[in-house]
Amino acid sequence: MANAGKKEKAITQFSTVNALFSGLYDGQFSVQEVVEIGEFGLGCSHGIDGEVIVQGGECYVAKAGKPLEKMHHHDMLPFAQVATFHEQRTQPLANIDKEQLTHKLLALADTQNLFIGLKLKGTFNTVKVRRPPVVQKPYPPMMEALAKQEEEVIDKPSGTLIGFWAPKEYQGLTVAGLHVHFINDQQNGGGHVLDFELLEGQLSFELYDGFNLRLPTTREFLQADLAYNNLDADIEKAEG
Numbered sequence: 001m002a003n004a005g006k007k008e009k010a011i012t013q014f015s016t017v018n019a020l021f022s023g024l025y026d027g028q029f030s031v032q033e034v035v036e037i038g039e040f041g042l043g044c045s046h047g048i049d050g051e052v053i054v055q056g057g058e059c060y061v062a063k064a065g066k067p068l069e070k071m072h073h074h075d076m077l078p079f080a081q082v083a084t085f086h087e088q089r090t091q092p093l094a095n096i097d098k099e100q101l102t103h104k105l106l107a108l109a110d111t112q113n114l115f116i117g118l119k120l121k122g123t124f125n126t127v128k129v130r131r132p133p134v135v136q137k138p139y140p141p142m143m144e145a146l147a148k149q150e151e152e153v154i155d156k157p158s159g160t161l162i163g164f165w166a167p168k169e170y171q172g173l174t175v176a177g178l179h180v181h182f183i184n185d186q187q188n189g190g191g192h193v194l195d196f197e198l199l200e201g202q203l204s205f206e207l208y209d210g211f212n213l214r215l216p217t218t219r220e221f222l223q224a225d226l227a228y229n230n231l232d233a234d235i236e237k238a239e240g
């Protein structure tokens with residue numbers, strides 16, 4: 001058996017994108033339990049009021065109109081995706097945007113059928129980020145909430161893109177395609193990345209052949225209607 005003794009490399013995801021789009025915005029998992037499983041990744045905060053970056057075993061949250069904040073271990077997250085990251089491959093890159101990064105990454109990975117975790121650390125001409133608005137209960141539908149999102153173009157930052165690429169077959173379970181969040185080197189700015197222009201940097205990535213899913217067990221989740229129409233198109237619009 002060629003694979004005997006091979007250790008599975010897995011992403012662990014807490015809740016699903018489908019559940020988020022179905023309005024399950026309340027925190028379900030503590031920062032503590034998320035970072036115990038993976039030191040690297042992304043997510044969103046309670047009430048979808050912020051975009052979360054998991055870096056070095058800490059969670060940072062980017063909220064509209066505020067500098068990035070380090071989260072407490074008891075803070076709760078409705079959605080997160082984490083892994084342990086051991087770079088399998090590194091590649092210097094220069095002068096590329098988000099779409100070109102996707103092409104480059106898939107060419108280097110030489111497959112579109114596994115999950116990929118990636119970091120791109122470097123200096124950027126611009127990084128265009130989104131930070132969601134605060135929404136109150138009863139929560140509005142995701143697309144309504146996101147219509148009020150704050151977009152910001154961060155000028156000339158140094159920092160790291162952190163995130164995942166997923167095959168299109170898993171849209172809805174997760175975000176298909178490239179989904180990255182940004183954190184600057186000062187750890188005081190970042191958000192969900194809509195686009196960027198890299199000046200120069202170092203891409204590192206790892207392929208994952210495992211995907212662990214942790215679903216919430218709250219009454220709200222157990223009773224939720226998770227049938228969401230138009231999910232594929234709305235995720236594409238929302239995740240930009």
Ligand SMILES: [Zn+2]
Nearest residue numbers: 051180181192
């Ligand atoms: Zn995001």
